[in-house]
Amino acid sequence: MIVGVTAILVTVGIFIGLAAGLIIAEKRLANYGTCTVLLNEGSVVFEQLGGITLLSTLYEHKIFIPSACGGKGSCGYCKVRVLSGGGPLLPTETPYLSRVEQRAGVRLACQVKVKENIELWIPEELLEVKEYHAKVASVQSLTHDIKEINLDLIEPTEIKHRPGQYVQVLASSPEGPVYRAYSISSPTYEKNKVQLIVRLVPGGIASTYLHNLKEGEEIMFTGPFGEFRLSEDPETDVVLVGGGAGMAPIANIIYSIYDRWPDRHVNFFFGVRSTHDIFYLEEFEKLAEKHKSFKVTYALSDPLKEDEKWDGDTGFIHLSLDRRLAPKHRQQAFLCGPPPMIEAVTEVLKEKKLHDDNIFYDKF
Ligand SMILES: Cc1cc2nc3c(=O)[nH]c(=O)nc-3n(C[C@H](O)[C@H](O)[C@H](O)COP(=O)(O)OP(=O)(O)OC[C@H]3O[C@@H](n4cnc5c(N)ncnc54)[C@H](O)[C@@H]3O)c2cc1C
Ligand code: FES
Structure with a gap:
């Protein structure tokens, strides 16, 4: 019995040692140098020090792709087509990608690390997504756990969006800033404002941040995102x-x-x-x-x-x-x-x- 327990402890110890060794080796040896990121057949090209995720790389260069879970690999929104240089498909990606998408080279940008020159394709519309700074005009309770938050845009002063689209709000947390998706509730003809309707998720980072906002405070978000297209045919x-x-x-x-x-x-x-x-x-x-x-x-x-x-x-x-x-x-x-x-x-x-x-x- 004691021999059996000792064998298990030794085996577990070896695995922990190997895992720790791999992490240290990755940190010490992983120097991918400067990599070139080429987007949409060269319409955007930039250099990036390797080692960080594609999602962070794109954000650093003000290219905002959807990331409703903030890069945790749990929403499947951050899809981009990697034409070359993305490395093998990871098990964390496959649950979110259909076979057709996998064959077309679609990847989750929050899971792929830039380790070599990389060539991508993203929908042109995403290159239009901007970063917005806004001021809280009012916060109103609608129910015990839902608030309406009205924002006046500071910079840029106008937003162009389609009905049903959403923005990604930047909220601070002890682990660093996170992005979360919130639909735009104000109509498309209100160009200088954005209204959000937010339900408080107990212990939730972004919903707590939004529920605690006060009039006059400033907030940042990116957008608009979302693929819903309302039919232009009034008979529909x-x-x-x-x-x-x-x-x-x-x-x-x-x-x-x-x-x-x-x-x-x-x-x-x-x-x-x-x-x-x-x-x-x-x-x-x-x-x-x-x-x-x-x-x-x-x-x-x-x-x-x-x-x-x-x-x-x-x-x-x-x-x-x-x-x-x-x-x-x-x-x-x-x-x-x-x-x-x-x-x-x-x-x-x-x-x-x-x-x-x-x-x-x-x-x-
Ligand atoms: C396209 C899109 C549009 C969205 N629009 C809105 C919107 O208009 N208004 C709005 O209120 N929300 C909206 N959401 C949800 C929003 O993005 C956040 O997921 C939600 O506010 C929780 O974020 P958090 O940071 O507060 O919680 P987190 O810190 O992410 O989560 C805290 C804990 O709560 C759990 N949790 C997360 N979300 C929920 C949930 N919905 N119910 C119960 N438990 C949960 C988590 O698993 C975790 O354990 C939208 C999501 C998407 C994908
Ligand atoms: S950002 Fe959610 S899966 Fe990548």
């Missing part, structure tokens, strides 16, 4: 389904639509637990009076005793959608909320004849 109806802070991109989409197409059909479904979690309902009811083609449905999934006067829908939001949405081919849907809600709603939408290509979502 729009279905929007959200929960919690998932209101943010949806509010942007609704107000941006009615600024351009006053008669466009929009069906908006919002799931909350009880009346305590309701916000913006009055504003949307007023909008529905003004635009008869706008329909809004809020549903309570866990009504409380004091909610007995509620005469709206109850139950999960996908059930309201199932009851109220007529099947139609020319519809585009955007969903935003927790993963179980997205999955249940997607099933219903498919039964209502919506094709996969017309269903977009942000899970958070």
Whole structure:
């Protein structure tokens, strides 16, 4: 018995020794020198001292690609095409890359280290992404854990974004600065402002930072990001389904639509637990009076005793959608909320004849 335990301890000791040796060797010996980073067939070229991740390299040179998890390798947003020099695909990347993407050389920029000359391709749109400095104009509580944060842009003074896009806010933390994604809730015609709707995640770095912001404080973010493209065809109806802070991109989409197409059909479904979690309902009811083609449905999934006067829908939001949405081919849907809600709603939408290509979502 004692011999067996000793053997295990010796084996573990050898492994720890080897691992420590490898880390020290990597630190002492890894001198990759200066590497050339070439983007989009040479439209951008720069030199970089090797050894840091591609994500950090690009950020150092003010090329901001999406990185919703801040480089932790857990969101799969930081995809770039590496044409040469990225080294072998890593096990941390494969869960986020389809076979087609792997064959095309798509990699996660936060996992690839620059160790030699490297050639990349990223969508041209990302080269337009900027770093913004803004001042907090106001912070307002919408529910017990959701706040609306209004920002006035300082530099640049204008932002151009599409409905449904998001920014990446820089928040400080004891381990250094982190970026997190937050959808723009203000409509696209408000060029000098950005509004965010943020749910407090207990112990969360960026949501705590944003909830504690005070009027007049300055904040930095990059953007805009996001691939959702609202159909330009006013005959295509729009279905929007959200929960919690998932209101943010949806509010942007609704107000941006009615600024351009006053008669466009929009069906908006919002799931909350009880009346305590309701916000913006009055504003949307007023909008529905003004635009008869706008329909809004809020549903309570866990009504409380004091909610007995509620005469709206109850139950999960996908059930309201199932009851109220007529099947139609020319519809585009955007969903935003927790993963179980997205999955249940997607099933219903498919039964209502919506094709996969017309269903977009942000899970958070
Ligand atoms: C495209 C996109 C758009 C987004 N837009 C918004 C938005 O408009 N408003 C908004 O509030 N959020 C939004 N999010 C989520 C946001 O980016 C952060 O993930 C969230 O605020 C948590 O970050 P944090 O730094 O506070 O928490 P972290 O410090 O990252 O996490 C702290 C702990 O909480 C856990 N955790 C992280 N996120 C959640 C969660 N959502 N629920 C429960 N536990 C969690 C983590 O696993 C960790 O254990 C969006 C995300 C994406 C990908
Ligand atoms: S930044 Fe999230 S996986 Fe790379």
